[in-house]
Structures are given as C-alpha cells and as structure tokens.
Amino acid sequence: MKKYISIAFAITLALCVFATEGKALTEEIHGSSVQLDQEQVPLKDPLYMKDGRIFVPLRLLSEALDIEVNWHKNTQQVEVKTAFNDQIWFNVGSKLVAMNGTEYLMDTQPFMEDGRVYLPLKHISEILHTRLMWEGTTKTAHLTTVAPYIVEKGDSLESISKEFSLSVGELKRVNDTDDGFLAVGQELRVLAPEYLSTPLSAEDVNLLAKIIFIEAGYEAYEGQIAVGNVIMNRVAHSSFPDTIRDVIYHPGQFPPAHNGTFEQTVPSDTAVNAAREVLGGKEYARGALYFFNPNVTRHSFFTSKEVIATFGNHRFVR
Structure with missing residues (x-):
C-alpha cells in the first residue's frame, strides 16, 4: 500500500527525547536499531531513552508503515491517519490525544524543540497496530505488526x-x-x-472548570490555568485528597463548594478550555499548593510560603 507523509512535516518532525521547558536532551542509545517484522529498518536519526521510554523519529515509522501525517501549525496539532482508517490528533504540549473523535489522556505529552515535534515510540507503535518489544542487550526495538x-x-x-x-x-x-x-x-x-x-473524564473537566471560573474567571488565561494547576497539584500531593472532587470539597478550602455556589455555577468556555489544558498537562504554577490575593489577605500562612508564580491578583505558593 502507498505510504504517505506531508513533505513539510517530514522535514521538521523527528522523535527524540527532550524534556519540556528547556531541560536537556536525554542520553542517546548508541548502537541502537529498529526491526519491523524482523526486517531491519534504516535509521537516519538515533534513538533516545528517557524515563524508561524509547523515542524515535516519526518519519522512521511513516516510511515503514502506511501512515499519513499532517502538521497543523495554527493549532499546534499533529494529525495521523493510519492504514486502519483511524484518525488520531496529538496536541503539542498536552497529554490529550483524540482518536476517532474521542479524547483520551496519554502518560506523556508531545512538545516542540527547534521547530520539531517529539512523541514517544510506545504510543505511536500502538496506534499503528504494532507491538513493541525492547531488547536491551542488543539495543533493538522490535516492532511486530498485529494482523486484524x-x-x-x-x-x-x-x-x-x-x-x-x-x-x-x-x-x-x-x-x-x-x-x-x-x-x-x-x-x-x-x-x-x-x-x-484513560478517557478524558467529562466530570473532571466540569468540576475543574467550575472552580477555575469561580476563583479566576476574571483573570487572564494563564491565571486560570494556574488555579487548575493548584487543584491537580493537590490531587497528586499526599497531604490532600486524591480526586478533583474531594480536593474541591475538602473542608475549609473552597467556600463556594460549601455554600451552594459551586453547584449553581456554569463555567465559561474559556474556563472549560483551561480545565482541559490543565488535565492535559499545561503548567504555569508547577508545585503550587495554594493561591491567594495579597490585596485581600496577608495571613502569615500564605505570606511565609515560597512564591511560585504571580498572575493578575493571585500569588501561587507552596
């Protein structure tokens, strides 16, 4: 079958391992190779390893398998169409991935570095209906096509x-x-x-959008993202409940959740989009567990903490 790839995208699209926000390139896997159905695949770019994940040039797979790839610059999205008629959308800087119109959450996120988009081999191989096995002794990524x-x-x-x-x-x-x-x-x-x-939870989006709208609906978009970051940071922190709902309804934290305001709130489209981006991994207040308005409160509980970021009227601290 014919193999497709957008020429402009092929020039810029490569999968290596970079961490987001300026972190260094991970270690190159010297002497690595890729086999597809036991056939050696020519490597024009090296493989990299990060956090136990293998990253390879996407063009490697586009040349070896039936795949159409398009880069949508305006929306920062990668569109992938497979030989199985699946349509997958990856979002740069987000864990959100849409497959045939339904959104899911990956365990990592694509990003751009020097005009290139980077994605993990694991997820790419799965959507192309191939099974991945990494042979550490020979540093070989084995891809095996799974027939329907x-x-x-x-x-x-x-x-x-x-x-x-x-x-x-x-x-x-x-x-x-x-x-x-x-x-x-x-x-x-x-x-x-x-x-x-791991489908994107409509309930989680709605809960997060409501608290974002209540607490920062009047703030700039970055400030709304940061409020959502605080909620998710608490979900991940051992000192707080481990669900979005329980964090919001935790006693003594968010008054609107206890006075009836929260249930009646209809979030704006902007707040909903901010919630989706937060769930997708967008961060402007990494590590922040609290936020406050210094014009309203100067309680030592907040002022004594480390300031992570300031957006509009809110300071985000931990």
Whole structure:
C-alpha cells in the first residue's frame, strides 16, 4: 500500500527525547536499531531513552508503515491517519490525544524543540497496530505488526475479547463501534492503545472548570490555568485528597463548594478550555499548593510560603 507523509512535516518532525521547558536532551542509545517484522529498518536519526521510554523519529515509522501525517501549525496539532482508517490528533504540549473523535489522556505529552515535534515510540507503535518489544542487550526495538482478526461464525465480542486479553469496551473503542454487531468475515483490530483505558473524564473537566471560573474567571488565561494547576497539584500531593472532587470539597478550602455556589455555577468556555489544558498537562504554577490575593489577605500562612508564580491578583505558593 502507498505510504504517505506531508513533505513539510517530514522535514521538521523527528522523535527524540527532550524534556519540556528547556531541560536537556536525554542520553542517546548508541548502537541502537529498529526491526519491523524482523526486517531491519534504516535509521537516519538515533534513538533516545528517557524515563524508561524509547523515542524515535516519526518519519522512521511513516516510511515503514502506511501512515499519513499532517502538521497543523495554527493549532499546534499533529494529525495521523493510519492504514486502519483511524484518525488520531496529538496536541503539542498536552497529554490529550483524540482518536476517532474521542479524547483520551496519554502518560506523556508531545512538545516542540527547534521547530520539531517529539512523541514517544510506545504510543505511536500502538496506534499503528504494532507491538513493541525492547531488547536491551542488543539495543533493538522490535516492532511486530498485529494482523486484524477475521470474524468467524459463532464469534462474539466476549469470546474475541478473552482471546486477545481485551475488555469488550476496549474492543468496541478500538474498532469505533457501539452496537457490537459482528459479521462473518469482518476485520477487527485487536491491539488497543494503552491510553484508550484513560478517557478524558467529562466530570473532571466540569468540576475543574467550575472552580477555575469561580476563583479566576476574571483573570487572564494563564491565571486560570494556574488555579487548575493548584487543584491537580493537590490531587497528586499526599497531604490532600486524591480526586478533583474531594480536593474541591475538602473542608475549609473552597467556600463556594460549601455554600451552594459551586453547584449553581456554569463555567465559561474559556474556563472549560483551561480545565482541559490543565488535565492535559499545561503548567504555569508547577508545585503550587495554594493561591491567594495579597490585596485581600496577608495571613502569615500564605505570606511565609515560597512564591511560585504571580498572575493578575493571585500569588501561587507552596
């Protein structure tokens, strides 16, 4: 089958490992190689390793597999169309990934460095329906194509899901079907990208958007993101509850959550977008656990803490 790639994107798109916000390039894997279905794939760029993840040039996969890639500069998005007719959108600087119109959360985020976009091999290989195995002794990334399953008489979603260790829900999502109807001879994809198990929660978006709107709806967008950062930092911190809902309703923290205001709040579109970006990993107040308006309070509890950032009327501290 024909292989596609946007020429302009091919020039700039490469996957290596850079950490975000100016951190150094990770270590190159010297002597590394890639095999696709036991065939050696020519490497024009090196592989890199970061936090146990392998990063490779996307153009390597675009040349080896059927994939169409387009770079949308205005929206900072990467559009990938696969031979299985899947359409995947990656967002630079965000963990959000949309597959066939439904949003999910990856465990890492694409970003740009020197005009190039970087993505992890694990997620790319999964959406291309290949299985990845890393052989550490030879420093080789083995990619094995997973053929679609051909439905036979008597098959059901339940029986196929058991055979391939997928849940019925994952099988439906990866094949973009809700009715569960199977026809003899139908091709089913049986390798589900890991991020399909983490769909973006509409409830979390709504809760986060409400508190952002209440606390910083009048502030600049960066300030709204920062408020959302505080909520998520608390979710991740051992001193606070571990869900967005429980953080917001934690006693003594956010009065609107206890006086009826919160339930009646309808967040603005801007607050909703800020919530989505926060859940996708956007950070302007990394590590901040509190925020306050110094024009309203000068309590030593806040003023004695380290200031992480200031946006509008709010100082963000830890």
